[in-house]
Amino acid sequence: MDLTAFVQRLRDENELVEVSEPVSTYLEITEITDRISKAPTNRNKALLFTNNGTEFPILTNALGSEKRICIALNCNSLDEHKTEIENLFQTLISPKKSFSEKLSFVPLMARLNQWFPKHAKRKGACQEIVEHEVDLNKIPILHCWKHDAGRFITLPMVITQHPETGARNMGMYRMQVIDSQTTGMHWHQNKTGANHYEAYKRLGRRMPVSVALGGSPANIFSATAPLPENIDEAILTGFLQKQPVTLVKCITNDLEVPADADFVLEGYVDPQEEKFLEGPFGDHTGFYSLPDYYPKFHITCVTHKKQAIYPATIVGIPPMEDAWMGKATERIFLAPIKMLFCPELIDYVMPFEGVSHNLVVAKIQKTYNGQVQKVINAFWGAGQMANNKTLIIVDNDCDINNSESVYKAIETNFNPCNDTIIQQGPLDVLDHSGPYIGFGSKLAIDATGKEKPHNNRIVFLPVGNEPHEAKILKAKQLLQSEQSICCIVLHDNTLDSSNQKDILWNVLNNYNPLKDCTIEQNCLIIDGSSKIEQEQLRDWPMPVTSDNATITLVDEKWGKLGLGEPLESPSLRYKKLFQNDSAWRYR
Numbered sequence: 272m273d274l275t276a277f278v279q280r281l282r283d284e285n286e287l288v289e290v291s292e293p294v295s296t297y298l299e300i301t302e303i304t305d306r307i308s309k310a311p312t313n314r315n316k317a318l319l320f321t322n323n324g325t326e327f328p329i330l331t332n333a334l335g336s337e338k339r340i341c342i343a344l345n346c347n348s349l350d351e352h353k354t355e356i357e358n359l360f361q362t363l364i365s366p367k368k369s370f371s372e373k374l375s376f377v378p379l380m381a382r383l384n385q386w387f388p389k390h391a392k393r394k395g396a397c398q399e400i401v402e403h404e405v406d407l408n409k410i411p412i413l414h415c416w417k418h419d420a421g422r423f424i425t426l427p428m429v430i431t432q433h434p435e436t437g438a439r440n441m442g443m444y445r446m447q448v449i450d451s452q453t454t455g456m457h458w459h460q461n462k463t464g465a466n467h468y469e470a471y472k473r474l475g476r477r478m479p480v481s482v483a484l485g486g487s488p489a490n491i492f493s494a495t496a497p498l499p500e501n502i503d504e505a506i507l508t509g510f511l512q513k514q515p516v517t518l519v520k521c522i523t524n525d526l527e528v529p530a531d532a533d534f535v536l537e538g539y540v541d542p543q544e545e546k547f548l549e550g551p552f553g554d555h556t557g558f559y560s561l562p563d564y565y566p567k568f569h570i571t572c573v574t575h576k577k578q579a580i581y582p583a584t585i586v587g588i589p590p591m592e593d594a595w596m597g598k599a600t601e602r603i604f605l606a607p608i609k610m611l612f613c614p615e616l617i618d619y620v621m622p623f624e625g626v627s628h629n630l631v632v633a634k635i636q637k638t639y640n641g642q643v644q645k646v647i648n649a650f651w652g653a654g655q656m657a658n659n660k661t662l663i664i665v666d667n668d669c670d671i672n673n674s675e676s677v678y679k680a681i682e683t684n685f686n687p688c689n690d691t692i693i694q695q696g697p698l699d700v701l702d703h704s705g706p707y708i709g710f711g712s713k714l715a716i717d718a719t720g721k722e723k724p725h726n727n728r729i730v731f732l733p734v735g736n737e738p739h740e741a742k743i744l745k746a747k748q749l750l751q752s753e754q755s756i757c758c759i760v761l762h763d764n765t766l767d768s769s770n771q772k773d774i775l776w777n778v779l780n781n782y783n784p785l786k787d788c789t790i791e792q793n794c795l796i797i798d799g800s801s802k803i804e805q806e807q808l809r810d811w812p813m814p815v816t817s818d819n820a821t822i823t824l825v826d827e828k829w830g831k832l833g834l835g836e837p838l839e840s841p842s843l844r845y846k847k848l849f850q851n852d853s854a855w856r857y858r
Contacts, residue, residue, distance in 0.1 A: 386509030395530025416553030472542035485533025
């Protein structure tokens, strides 16, 4: 199912709204998509903007609901793939005694072989139009947020190949437009694309790169998946869609790309070239990621379908489309985590407000002393899960999809003096609370059952823009007047105290466990409020919101968009969090 077929399926399922009113790729589409992606389920639709100043329609929020991502991944429930992987693992590892049992492997191996990509000898649909005179201005690339450094390609499948091993990688790394023929290539140091780049740099060779846009929505998801470095993402796509990805050779380099892609950008990265100061960019954490130096991608050829659709995603304060992509990752990769390194794991969840890497709640079957610590070390040592910042471990009777159930487990079982674990290690590079980029501290809470359960409370305490010591003092004063509190979470008083999800999102981004966690009178105090300038370890990013002019413009245009009754801009909830009108506050 390519992107055109996917759009038609969404149309048939009443999961798509086509907007024919003229809209701007500068900020306006972002504001419209933000309102729709945070709307109630019956209003949350994929959006196809057909009148954007170019010949290509723009698709946003395509995977932004459970129903739509299930359609994209060829399943009725995201747990279907988890169950299939569990069954596959069990079949592969179970002993085969009889000849007939060994023969059962034959159809299984035939199934596995069908997941591997095929190689077309002719041109693919993605090469119906070939343009050697490259002009990125023909493509409706979005300028998403006011303080973004420019236009960004946000759903690219970046395809590279290791120069020595030949291993292929397809990763998703945002691309800032520099000029009509050049973009940045935002691959972090711990990503496979960057590893391939370093290999080419050691060899002193120019690195071929191709970027696919659109095509199979399952392929788009696979590019985001946390696969081991030498596992081809196209194999995961084959598994998900139950048919192989067809690859076709590029026009100007030897890389292969999905034949059903809507666009392909072919080119190269020169490791000897001076890097480009990329960013800032309104990121999936809900804060701006700050400028840093990344390689340039030079585009030598653009190919596309005759009726191409340009896919884009908007990221910012959750929940947005990427939250549902993270949910699919959570469900699909439960089985490998459980079977490869954490057999006591029953289930885990990454709540949307934790933006994938800031919060994980894991349910385990605990049978011996020290098992919780073993699970913590397993999680913090496993692939991209090593970037997790906050980990809560609960027993098998806790409903981890119910926040009240998780809070109850903490209030009943958590003894701060004994059950608080703080370690240092890798963090996601977008975490702004740590002392260094990609490195800082992590907090784990053991909320599993103990011999003597407690009856304590978690308290969320709003604080103002004041020094850390003054905030901690307020928490200590509360402890003197009230008993049986196991945890006090300090948060910005400019947030709506009734919206716990927004509070958690802000706290989880802002706190540095080693610096901001204090145990007082057997109570864990967490300072998750924004820090004043003197306390900043690094430059402090601002929350991502639309500017007032864009909000007003969309308000005035809403009745013509065909999107139903007016929806208030989500940005209005976060305006008071601003310290200044910029992407960040200097240290």
